[in-house]
Amino acid sequence: MSESKTSKSEEQQNIDEELKNSKSSELTNAKSHGEILKQQIIDGQETYDKSALSILLSSLTAGLEIGFSYLLICALYFFLHGKVEEDTILKSLAIVYPVGFIMIILGQSILFTEQTSLLTLPVLNKKRSFGSLLNLWGLVILGNLIGGYLIAFVLVWIGPRMRIFDLETVEKIAVHVIDYNNIVIFTSAILAGWLMGLLSWLIAASKSTFSRIVLIFIITAVLAFTGLHHSIVGNVEVFAGWISSPAITFVDYLYFILLALLGNAIGGAIFVALLKYRAFVYDVKG
Template identity: 55%
Template structure:
């Protein structure tokens, strides 16, 4: 009897273990399927609409920059500068929440999403680069427009000064090129992971928390996000005598390339290969 009981207990444990494995495979497959579907839907958007959505995202992400400058100006001279830059991570996620929940086209949020239909054989690499081009162009243009607008308005409202804009931008680009590039890979990696996590839940509060958590890590770590960084460095270029237009362009190229690698390869490619290697069968 004892032997039979032990066999039954072992069979039950094996069954439960197998059931959990099946559930895990199913859940992973469901998330991957949702991400691929989301990417495919983006590919179907016409160029004009996509570019406009990207411009809006560039404008909306500017509210993160607005809060960064305002908080920096408020705390400057009262709190040590190193501490201020860490505290800025509290307001850094606001623009991301607006953009992501509002479904505007943000380059770094879509890098891994758009890569997966390519890996799945549904789209070509040229279609991917074309979509990235429209989104990046729109994000950069939107960011520049916001910088020009807020840079004119903020001093009149005593929110912050042009010197604040220079301080923020100078802090972003004072690193060596290789540090900036690797930092941008980390930021792209985190943004790609964010999209994966967002596709695991439909609860609005959970989604807000995930956006706040991931982008807060980017802000706290000072990792380089190309689209927010575009606004930060362009704002500094406008009012600095030492930051040149070439400095701005060099930053933008490194940050965009690093973000693309972090999102497309570290998240998109690896997540797909994990599924292909372990779960496809």
Template identity: 45%
Template sequence: MRSKTTVNGCSLVDDPEDETVAVVDQMPTRAVLDSLIESGLHEIKRERSGLLLSGLSAGLDIGFGPLLMAVILTLSPGGFGDLTTELLLASAYSVGFVFVILGRSELFTEHTTLAVIPVLDGQASLPQLARLWGLVYVGNIVGGALFTLLAVILMPGLGVVSPAAFETIALKLVTHELHWLFVAGLFAGWLMGLLAWLITAAQGTFGRVALIWIVTATIGLLHLPHSIAGNVEVLFGLFMSAVITPLDYFTFLVLATAGNACGGAIFVAVLKYGHVVRGAK
């Protein structure tokens, strides 16, 4: 006869051999918040070199998403505006995020939420937050730039991606009004912050992969500017096309980063922390 036990607020169903076979309840919101605070504090207290290297790894790994997008755009008979191609591109875009998040590398847009929550809870300071953000962000940007250089040198020779594909992807992000870049970046940061919350609440690797795909493919399908993945996308265009200028790149990076940070910090960290803490009173 199966028995039901509770661990950390979650109900588990056990078989007669005491092997857990199902999780039937969700993790309570207070447990999610506590886990996020613990994770945020762990990252805040990490050594500088560890954060930089982890951020560098994330910047390198996330580049596989934009690279696969360029390959699909090269090989597909359709293009932007074709539903099948758009869905394929959005799915390819999510691949880099799967590599980074499941690989537990440091991604700036995750920490715009994770690291803010311990500050709101009074367990970390603003200078500590700024240190974490700065180290992870620099590592992400440098890693993305290194990946782009390698891809630009190696990929065209393999015959699976064309320079025109890199240009097309970059133009999707830089041919917009400045206010659009910030507001759309805010939505991308909001979604990434929500993903950090959902990943913590999720049970099992399959559920986490599904969540990563749903959220990041949404960002890709809407062509929202994600500062770290977009760093690679726009750099591809800068290196491979005369149409994309250094000003386009720096303008994109500044506004997308500001929007991502505000979206993750305000719409997820502040609001969700507030509703959980007030709900517990």
């Protein structure tokens, strides 16, 4: 048992040393796998070091800001309704969907799906405990959801009064989001979490604000164009439908948000954080 613990300790020391010494490629000036991973672990640990109130307020801000994506989704849907086919409208929403994500990520508010893999890496690197990860996830999710509820109430009230969109638009978007069986929503959310975790990794690899904006736009536009389920945007979409239309029940909302959150977490933590981290570890061992 003692030898096993010593071996694991030495292995962790080797990993930490390799991360410490990771540098950009001299030929391409591109960040190496180890350098990106090191930055992600450092960024993740900085979030752990923040106070609970700071995390809650930052995640609340992200929940509010994602509402601007929803505002534009509703506005564009309402504007195009009756002018083009329904399928074309739904696909065209990918043009405006990324706006809220750009605001959140460049503004460094804390969004659950973008932070899922980031916050998992310090745990894999044995710098934080699994319990602390769950506590942090809980705070971020709580803030994101409350922010989403607040902005949904505001937009459902102001939208029809300013003729930006009507309540029929709100209902149609909500029904479109939940119009699948639970397995489909869950699997879709895993893929969405995977893409958002990958986005976090790619942003860490980029070196300019412009390239980050392009990456955010590409990844989130893919989510919108394919209809993959993002828990925090979906929270606003389905909650707004529930408070404004009898076509959406509380049970509909509850099933959706639980499946979407769980799927996003699995996609971000397993398919990005775990695989990226293990790939580096095996390289160190090799």
